Amino acid sequence: MTADRDRPPADDGWDALAQAWQQIVPPSLTHAPAELRRRVLRADLRFRLLAALEVLCYLAMIALLIVYMRERKGPAAFMWAFMMMTFVAWGLDFAIRIRQGLWQAADQSTAAWLALLAARCARKRRYARTTWLALVTMYLAVVAYALVLWLWLPRDFARLAANAWVLVGLLLVTLGFQYVWASCYLRGVAAEEREIAALRGEPGDAG
């Protein structure tokens, strides 16, 4: 078997190398052990507070939407609330899942950790695709909103139509921003995927 043939002899010089390696003493550490532990506990508290704050923000947005829906009636208000609710649900889902690696303690094996990182990369790719979808949906919603206004309040639609060039300009600008952002974002994801592949080694290497 190849693996058996490649198995190193008992030492193969590792002991001497290990001895030399362990003599490397990192430069005096910045924090004393007690200070390090205090920092870790502070980081833990900060981590929990930030997570709670984020959940609170989403809850506040949902509460505002409920209040909005209680005060406003009609198809336009419903459409606006539906869009916002979809956005909040999507944002919350992404915020929870993308943090999986932080919330899940990193005490799994490196192979499991790399699988988690790869899954996060796949999620980021889906996220980038979803932003395009969200943008198109938003444009369609604006068009639908304009149609609703036209059906219910023809005068408002006339005002909207007069400013159509502003909407077209906004559309082009947002499309441009989205294109630049998505390109940079996906380039970063591709770089991460390359690193994960390098850490995993050759396909035949996987244990």
Next chain:
Amino acid sequence: MDAITAPLAVQDRPVPDPALERRFAELVAAHRPSVARVAALHSRGAADRADLEQEIWFGVWRALPGFRGECSERTFVFRVAHNRGISHSMARRRDHVALDAAGELADHAPGPEQLTEQGQARARLLAAVRELPPNLREPVVLKLEGLADREIAEVLGITENNTAVRLTRARAELRRLMGDGDDR
């Protein structure tokens, strides 16, 4: 009870679980130099290494309540250290911070004229480890930290056979990078 093993309750605030805290302090005391070396390989500069070290110990702290002793404590700490190190270096590259793995350790070594023979060997070893491809560097660092092949396999989540194959390749690569007969 010294500054390392004293629970924080003694020092500055009440602690919810003194036993957990004491266990954490013992891990810090036992594995800090190893973690510092792993952190140095995945970071750039003293500040970055201090950040990563803190991140690693934060990971250990968060994982500790769930640790049921399925593997040794050393394996547990190295798993967290390697995984956090990988994520840290990936994030640094994403932020376009050039990584100079082990550069910081090398920077703190004496200058060339002051290096003893042993010091030169250590510097060459550091440089050689830095040059290894990532999939070989990880098992090598663990091997150099004194882990057995079985423990390395547990940390990396690969088979012992695969660990042996990688170590053999890494050893050959190290020989090539350091030159024959540089096993010190």
